Amino acid sequence: LFLALRNALRYFPPTHHNHLASEFAQELRQYGHIYMYRFCPPVHMRAYPIDQYPCRTPQAASIMLMIMNNLDPAVAQFPQELVTYGGNGQVFSNWAQFRLVMHYLSEMTEEQTLVMYSGHPAGLFPSLPSSPRAIITNGMVIPNYSSREQYEKMFALGVSMYGQMTAGSYCYIGPQGIVHGTMLTVLNAGRRYLGSDDLRGRVLVTSGLGGMSGAQAKAAVIAGCVGVIAEVDATPLRKRHEQGWLMEVTSDIEHCIRRIREAKRSKTPLSLGYHGNVVDLWERLLKEYEMTDELLVDLGSDQTSLHNPFSGGYYPVQLSFQQANQLMATDPAHFKTMVHESLCRQVAAINKLSEAGMFFWDYGNAFLLEAQRAGAAVQKEGGGATEFRYPSYVQHIMGDIFSLGFGPFRWVCTSGDSRDLALTDDIAATVLEEISANVTERVQQQYNDNIRWIREAGKHSMVVGSQARILYSDQKGRVCIALAINKAIADGRVSAPVVISRDHHDVSGTDSPFRETSNVYDGSAFCADMAVQNFVGDAFRGATWVSLHNGGGVGWGEVINGGFGLLLDGSEEAAKRASLMLNWDVSNGVARRCWSGNSNAYETIQRTMKEQRQLRVTMPFPVQDEHVLDRALQG
Template sequence: VFMLLRCESSTGPCAAKNKDAKIIILVLVRQLALRNALRYFPPSLHATLAAEFAQELRQYGHIYMYRFCPPISMRAYPIDQYPCRMRQAAAIMHMIMNNLDPAVAQFPQELVTYGGNGQVFSNWAQFWLVLHYLSEMSEEQTLVLYSGHPLGLFPSTPSSPRAVITNGMVIPNYSSRDEYEKMFALGNTMYGQMTAGSYCYIGPQGIVHGTTLTILNAGRRYLGSGDLRGKVFVTSGLGGMSGAQAKASVIAGCVGVIAEVDEAPLKKRHAQGWLMEVTSDLDRCISRIREAKRCKIPLSLGYHGNVVDLCLRRQVRAINKLAEAGMFFWDYGNAFLLEAQRAGAEVNKGGAGKTEFRYPSYVQHIMGDIFSLGFGPFRWVCTSGDPHDLAETDDIATTVLEDISTSGGELHVRQQYNDNICWIRQAGKHDMVVGSQARILYSDQKGRVSIALAINRAIAEGRVSAPVVISRDHHDVSGTDSPFRETSNVYDGSAFCADMAVQNFVGDAFRGATWVALHNGGGVGWGEVINGGFGLVLDGSEEAGRRARMMLNWDVSNGVRAQAGSWGILWQGAAGLATRMPTTPSSVPWRSRASCGSPCHSTCRMNNCWMELCRAKSHHITLIMWTFSLLYYLQQHDCVFSTGTPARGS
């Protein structure tokens, strides 16, 4: 970790002097890291702990405080077992302990939930302090956390969030990987990935649905069919997130072949039933692929080995050769193409922008259009820990989606609803739960609000026995600004702006979220993305329903509106009136604020006028005619509007 401070070889009269200076810096950094770690403890314990912490720092490059790792079994206990003054705080405890469950977390002793270094906290002292604060918290207090460090409980109002979390927030000029390594060693910052540091991870199920949708829609786009029997999906990785690829392949009906160089996650996914077969014999692997392809049976086959040996450049050469032979390739979200470009591989696309490569990301070709419709990874957790509660909420969600789907709308929107109805019906059969009793599905604004309100009513009526936490992945319609993943399909030059994610974090906070989080890094790496998330506790009260309605409406519509006008993107009209706004004679489809599946609750009357114009959904007229029509309509209805800046992307 201190390689950035290493004594580089040099010659000349100043070499020895430079070496001495760097050694002094190294010693000072180590001393500072120890001081920072010891500040959690009274001076009387410093002598006992200092040597122990120094050893951890030398050996691991970070002070985890292993001696304070809890002796109890770490898992999501039923909410009533947590000693708290309020259920909102107990729900947060439930979520934290799920993120650290050994069955869920990648490296639980290092507080890493997934992604190699996506932490819940930076050290175990922070874990104990946070749980202490949560046990003491009242409804007029908010817990503030700086990159895992609990700053304390501060006065607030009952309508305020109970916790506000920031992870990895640094001055932009210092958001480099080298700076991260140094600040992480000092205990000053941490990498929260996405749902690790926001306490909203739900195991590999959290990504399996999105992966299933990605594979299904890849088949529709590249092969012209959603029937993937006998088709082969080749990928790599069986970790905390990538482990979902095995289960998703089977659900989608194809033959999934997943290479994994580490035997531990291979065995873990196989034991959990997420991986059907494992082999380290390449000939055996090829034989099973051909057999499953011929018989058209779903299969998830784990291959113990590298997907490609040696280097990124060699891997890209193999991909290029396969693509020329007719295989379709896409970057599935880990900035592979970006890293391959930096390694000098042949992935550049002539005349393209910074976010475009020879091959697309899955957002550019597949999931971007789904996000544009307002559909994204909505999730909920039954804090009772009772599978019957999860089954009840599954039934509730199915009924809600069926009602919405049969009420009309455009074909591509109904297709998304039907995909998710199919998913939720089969979810219980596929044994998705690892850790807390949780479920995920992709829904738009209308669906999310309706499901949340229906679950809240079920809690009030006693059909669900305990509070339910609703949340989402940060990888969503509004949650993330990431030019090489979530916003890689924004082509107006604003892909490197982070206003959307920050505004989402702030907006969710004062619209009713129980807790909110904002992160630097996640998915594609430190310094490459800003993302945020939330948790909202449904307890059956009218207040919980009001919060859910207010916050979820904003949480989706912010992203759809922020990216309005990003060329080539589908969008859905308000209140189920799906359409395409007329723009130019070539009828380039635009996204609008209304594309999230529910009426936008705007104070500006101009939006109501806009929606009225959208009713003429089959008429394609030129931009100038549309403009005159709009101005005439505004004049006739005495509309007052601002001449402020246009929406991002417009």
């Protein structure tokens, strides 16, 4: 307590320490962290048009815009705690840091770089005009100390924080990103597991309707299936229903079973929110199968926040929502035991339904990892360190897409004008239609999915906060879209600069052995060279800001990930930066996946080298005769 308090007070002159110390101590005792609530600004937090920020350079103004979007109450999960999404994914660690960062950005010139240490602004340092205007790191700790227990200690001390992925890198665009990614996951799951992309009458059962997981309801309907999502907390259920993402809500599990059967038979798209514990739902579906021999679920997954299982990320079935909240505060050890028991029950029901014909996958939320730690039957016989009884969605679904170079590319229209967004939508769709004529069938299928998405984006009302859009594109598509948007800014068709970015959950940005790199089988899944190289390479190839994080998705100590923001202002310099940086940002990951033995990545990087004469990638020579290995080892 003493050290945490001293750390917080160093932001202020000694004349204020006596007054602030007792206030900060109370926050620390009550919340386990000093948020400095008194310094939360009274201004309405949102992404204002870029010309309204008091800055000396548009690059700094673009960063301010993105920060304020991440803290917009319409976007952020817990804005008062500076949490954007994922339960604990923060933009900053306290409100003094927010104020100091905004002050530095207002003074920044194009020969300075803002250096950020886990939410703390170390200051403005001299740099080149070609350098990033901000370098962000979150949660970087010595590897042997990258544990959940150490995180809680460091967070309480105010010396580190969990930036998730796009929370601490200022690049979150609301739930639109995960809606699109989930829609693509469900579509490609149907193709792989069910042999069809016509999902009418097919049922997906999952859980979670909070920040990221809330997208599941909307994505299921866009994909055309029946989505049944369990949620224990009434607040996100009500929020998703009011915004139209959940079509129906019920707390009656028997009504839930009836509606599943009706929608399945009529082949009517439906998003149904079950207000209750997902374990109860899985066990009731199993009971129905055992009684009637009718399997009501085709696809299954889970999106509870199991990167944070003992602090509100997962609620055990044995307790009500209120009882669980009380127990996790009063008896954490007993609560942990109940979480483990609940996970074992959940897995037992899933296993039996899977044996009956349901297809289940881990959605990269550490579900199988935590279930394994709980003692549940999720081991894969003869499997490696990253393999379980069920695949992660990267291993079976999205991994092949990453290996083709496709990933979540996004942009934000800094004017705040919906007309600019509509125009950039049309530009992006037109670009993809033009370049899709001479591609392989697998690439063509991904282009078609994304052209359909972007052409229909307006009617799905996905914009929350900034005027932003996301689509999945490969290397060529990203570069061509960025250059076309930059030209539209230069021509005056788009009225203000545009920030381009991506999710860290991408081809190159993340080393995560239980998610993004779970389909890397050469023994390097636990290596983090790719993500670190990506961060460094983006920095000197033209990014406006770059970030590198420990944690994100599957939890602290389980992943290294990074991202970028790049401001397109219509200049030739912006076009040069975008082309150079985006080509690297994708090729880096495809090359790594190629070297690990992925055939899709091998073909993709071969084609890219033919198109870019300066690109030279070390290509693997696969062992063609396995007996060579046997003879050598026996000898």
